[in-house]
Amino acid sequence: MxxxxxxxxxxxxxxxxxxxxxxxxxxxxxxxxxxxxxxxxxxxxxxxxxxxxxxxxxxxxxxxxxxxxxxxxxxxxxxxxxxxxxxxxxxxxxxxxxxxxxxxxxxxxxxxxxxxxxxxxxxxxxxxxxxxxxxxxxxxxxxxxxxxxxxxxxxxxxxxxxxxxxxxxxxxxxxxxxxxxxFTTDIKEVSKVTGKILLTDAEIVVSGGRGMKGPENWGVIEELASLLGAATACSRPVSDEGWRPHDEHTGQTGKVIAPNLYIAAGISGAIQHLGGVSGSKCIVAINKDPDAPIFEAADYGIVGDVLKVLPEMIAAVKELKNS
Amino acid sequence: MKICICISNVPDTTTKIKFVNNNTAFDNAGVQWIINPWDELALTRALDLKDANAGAIEKITVVNVGLADADPTIRKALAIGADNAIRINAEPKDAYFIATQLAEVIKKEAFDIILCGIESCDYNGSTVGGMLAEMLAYPSVSSASFLDIQNGQIIVKREIDGGQELLGTKLPFIAIVQKGIAKEPRIPSMRGIMTAKTKPLQVVEAVAGEPFLSYNSFELPKSKAACKKIDPENVKELVNLLHNEAKVI
CATH class of the missing domain: 3.40.50.620 (HUPs)
Incomplete structure (x- = not known):
């Protein structure tokens, strides 16, 4: 046996x-x-x-x-x-x-x-x-x-x-x-990004939603992710709009993940999104709408503008790392 | 070339899930039913291929295992653009049972490409496509996010960790598709809805088959403790809590 x-x-x-x-x-x-x-x-x-x-x-x-x-x-x-x-x-x-x-x-x-x-x-x-x-x-x-x-x-x-x-x-x-x-399939070509932390392997994930307002604002998501050794993710509307690649889409029809920490920035938390991330050990929500459903799934939340909160979070994480 | 899309009839993705009979059965009351989202993407891709390869694809057939209550969902697939439909008249008990039924019909119809969504948003088995391939002894490509026909050759890509692989395979084969295979599902046109009523929906009887699994009871996840709100003027506090209390950074 x-x-x-x-x-x-x-x-x-x-x-x-x-x-x-x-x-x-x-x-x-x-x-x-x-x-x-x-x-x-x-x-x-x-x-x-x-x-x-x-x-x-x-x-x-x-x-x-x-x-x-x-x-x-x-x-x-x-x-x-x-x-x-x-x-x-x-x-x-x-x-x-x-x-x-x-x-x-x-x-x-x-x-x-x-x-x-x-x-x-x-x-x-x-x-x-x-x-x-x-x-x-x-x-x-x-x-x-x-x-x-x-x-x-x-x-x-x-x-x-x-x-x-x-x-x-x-x-x-x-x-x-x-x-x-x-043998019925043969691999003709492999395209692979190396050096990037994979979403499914990541212990920390920083994820952006429509509240980020546009792809040009993703710099703060990427900076926070790189500071925390995290992978980046996004909500479905963001990948549908083409702001981010579809392999970053987490949620019901995208990737289902269970990291130790999931930071949802400007994501309202539609039931389909929560289906993909509810296994996370700790969820942080940042959203300007106090009634956004993401706060029901979150452990910690900040009601505020992501574009203002994220840079402050980056500064605080840097401070923590230096202390 | 004939393409088959296996479709599942599932509760709308916004459904609030409830159970009845002492939590042993899903509560159907008031539920809207839809084509499983991945299956709908598969259908969209098949239609795109038919449009782009005029004449090369003669027929797109949708196949479902279900009772008569699945008919409106099947008609929707016809309205979106499938040419005909086959419903295998049985209650879908588990993935093995469903694959057994599908295999029987697909063998007879001799399709060249069979598309299945990677999972269904009810029981989330992510197994029917692979099981079907094994029953038919067909090659399978799972996590397929790209499918094309170029000069009569099939080009399929599958997702791997951190990238994609381009594969060659033999026909007939089964592609188990995920997000990326098509951009957005097609919406039925008025004309589509009208013609769907007269397109063939053949009902066939099920063959004998036993499920491997039984879903004995259900429960809803325990509700979480209330969210701890932090003053937006004190973002530092959030980082402190994540470090000292949650110990996740």
Whole structure:
């Protein structure tokens, strides 16, 4: 028996997210009297793979294959299914990110294993497997029962946390059977911004809405974000207007995020926006309308003009950093 | 070329969510129903492609798994511009059940491109498209934010962390689309609304299928403590509170 975690790598490195997934799986494994096996696909150095042991993994299966150039949903599904069989896994854990969303549903069909996507906590019980997930775009929670012998979950990033548990870990090369015909997509071109903090990875997010009045005023959002080591985001009207790129849009139809601190500047907080950010641990709202719904979701609020408040906030953060 | 768009009938995104029967069922009372926003973007992109590639795309079909109460939403998709619709007459129980039903119809119709929204704003499973692809053994591209046909070749881009990948794939394939695939959803024209009434909406019976999941109960999130208001003349205090009280900076 085991709990299998698919640990994606980014240019051969793991992220906090990887360690969070292992920590999460470790709590499940303890409850099931089972162990955590991580599966890595691609070139990752042994020292890096062994880091997963710091969070509870007892074994890391490492798949290195010449033909794998990037994510091919069918090939990855096939590899993970073979790992599940080999390790007799009863629970499979993915991140609820682009990769998890691409592979987990295919694996669910392949293994006839029920999939609960976007969970935020460990299962409340295992007989039957019962876990809470957000529904209606974070406006409600549902207790979901999985009626299959193997269960798959995708964990929403930054909702469980990282727990260090030093564990002796072995790295094992794994050679699954892969047929050439299974490769059905090929990556022709990659365009990537480097050096920018990703919205989904960020612990702090500074986000602007229509109250910012225009793209020319975004300098203060960017300056505050850079001071705090934060990512920048925006509300839907802002990305629809083309003031900011659509990948910054947070909310119901954009990115769903759960940072430690979310600063909403000039965002009224329509129900669709709150659906994407309500998982944040702390929300700060700055808006000139005292009745804006964002204040109902916020922990701290300032009723005032964002274009006046933000520069003062920048000055105060600088002062704090210098003290 | 034939394009299929799988659409889900969901509560309007501004709906105040309530439950009935001792919190075991969603309260439909007074709810406005819409095409799931991502599915609507997918439909918009398909129509744009049809406009730009005259003759290359012969038909755009929307497929829904639902009971007769989904018909107004399906008619809206026809009003926006889909050529025909198929409703699989079943209550959508869970993603696996829905994908099972869709797979059956899509196999028969032999579509070239199948578009699914990345998630639905009711149960937020983000799973139907991937499941469908696996059932049909079709390639899938998830988080697709760009789709085009150039000189008969399919060009699709998917979102990755911090960027995009341009992919080549084989037909038939399933694109699981997200924001970016189309700018803004199309609004039905008066003419569209009139013609939608006479466009074919075929109702087919469901095949046997069991769900993997059961949604046993629901609850609303606990309400938050009141927001602590800070004097706009004392922004420094906010930074102090974030540092010393919330300990987030």
């Amino acid at each position: 085991s709990v299998l975690v698919y640990t994606e790598n980014w240019d051969g490195k793991f992220k906090k997210l990887s360690f969070e997934l292992i920590s999460y799986a470790n709590e499940i494994a303890k409850k099931l009297n089972s162990t955590v096996v991580a599966l890595s696909i691609g070139n990752v150095a042994e020292d890096e793979l062994k880091l997963l042991g710091n969070y509870g993994a007892t074994k890391v299966l490492s798949v290195v294959h010449d033909k794998i150039k990037g994510l091919d949903n069918q090939v990855f599904t096939s590899i993970i299914a073979q790992a599940v069989e080999k390790e007799k896994s009863t629970v499979v854990v993915f991140a609820h990110n682009n990769t998890g969303k691409a592979i987990a549903p295919r694996l669910s069909v392949r293994l006839k294993a029920g999939l609960v996507a976007g969970v935020t906590a460990v299962p409340a019980s295992f007989k039957p497997f019962t876990v809470v997930k957000k529904v209606f775009t974070s406006k409600a929670l549902s207790t979901v029962v999985v009626n299959t012998p193997v269960q798959i979950v995708t964990l929403l990033q930054n909702t469980y946390g990282i727990i260090e548990t030093a564990t002796p870990v072995v790295v094992e090369a794994f050679h699954p059977q892969i047929q050439d015909a299974e």
